């Protein structure tokens with residue numbers, strides 16, 4: 256997955272740790288970075304999730320370590336895809352597996368009538384289904 260940097264070179268997407276207010280470490284945030292001029296930016300697809308995660312921290316967060324893939328399906332998939340033992344598996348297969356996993360969770364959440372959980376699983380499914388995310392981009 257690449258994007259052109261303002262300096263003209265290609266920016267490469269990687270999972271990185273974002274540090275908020277020197278206190279909160281958020282691991283596995285997809286970030287585009289340019290090796291040539293060191294510019295970096297958060298992958299736009301995950302910005303809303305990162306913003307809302309930071310919003311839940313309040314203005315004076317305590318020291319903590321968060322895993323961004325817990326709130327972002329895109330980060331979750333990127334973590335899976337970059338796991339070495341999965342390196343040989345096609346991305347489509349990993350995504351299909353995750354969709355099946357989420358559908359199972361959705362059935363379970365629905366049978367428990369847990370509205371919050373149902374909404375969470377639905378949100379995750381819609382993140383994966385997001386049209387702007389092509390499987391070929393990974």
Ligand SMILES: [Zn+2]
Pocket residue numbers: 260261262263264289290291292293294
């Ligand atoms: Zn650059």
